[in-house]
Amino acid sequence: RELVQQQFEDLRSTCTAGSGILLPGEEVVSYYPPEMEARAEEFGLAGTNVDGTQWQVGDCDVRFPLHSISKVFTYGVALEDNGLTETLRRVGVEPSGDPFNSITFDQAGNRPFNPMINAGALVAANLVQGATKEERAGRLLERNRLFTGNPSLEIDQDVLDEQLVSNDRNLGLCYLMRSLGMLHGDIDDTLYVYLAACSITVTAPELSAMGATLAHGGVNPLTGERALPSEHLRTVVSVMSMCGMYDAAGEWAHDVGIPAKSGVSGGIMGVLPRWFGLGVYSPGLDRHGNSVRGVAVCRELSSRFGLHVFADP
Ligand code: GLN
8 A cells, every 4th residue: 555655656746747837738728617727736646446445645635626527427327317228329339539529420410429528418417317407416416426425525606607607619519409309408407417517526536436436336435335326337437438538538548548537627537447446636638628647647657557458467
């Protein structure tokens, strides 16, 4: 355990070298929320083993919105509420090779490619059941609480409000999808449910616990509570592993080889099945919308510990 902790410390210094300046190619997302720009230097790295052991280094108390990482858990609830067949009818499981906010659909033109890009995640949010938008968002929050093991996890109202008034692209995407019969019902409600999940804030250790829950068959190793029915685990993790890093997913699978999901607030959740979950946070983003230091540290971690799922040990 100490050895891993030492390695984590070392990884932090390696991957944040030149502190005070952004790494080459690094830029910070300016809209979710704008104050992230001032937080570009923050860096947190945490791991949770399936036996409940945890490691952490750096800014592990800092909370940040899940943003796109929430798509993994929203998809899980969509599967739970609608079953695999109906969910597959509405959203595919193919990597798109497109950026997260792309306006493209699968070849038959009747489904978004996958639930890890915005179009597919909006359909997944559309599939989440509940009498009101607040109830549907509340159900997602509850599920995310199970994944983190933190019963006081919250939706950051400021982050949500900000997104609700600056979301033309997602709004446009919803209208287009409804006109094509891919999405049904009230668009403001769907957008609210999707963005509420994006606005749930976590710490890097909580993110690692979410990853560990997926690594542990859907059962949170810290609480022993089930967060995802086991029949949907395979679908959620396989889609995430193919599509979780947007249009850098192929490069990531090749270079890092850890199933993972990123978000525009600089978080990356990694899942090593039956082993452990990783949570990384650093807001400087590359052109794909992935955390620069997050990608760097995962690359380094994968090679030092031989974590690539397909590498010969
Ligand atoms: N809330 C963001 C959006 O919908 C999430 C995007 C992301 O993290 N890539 O645009």
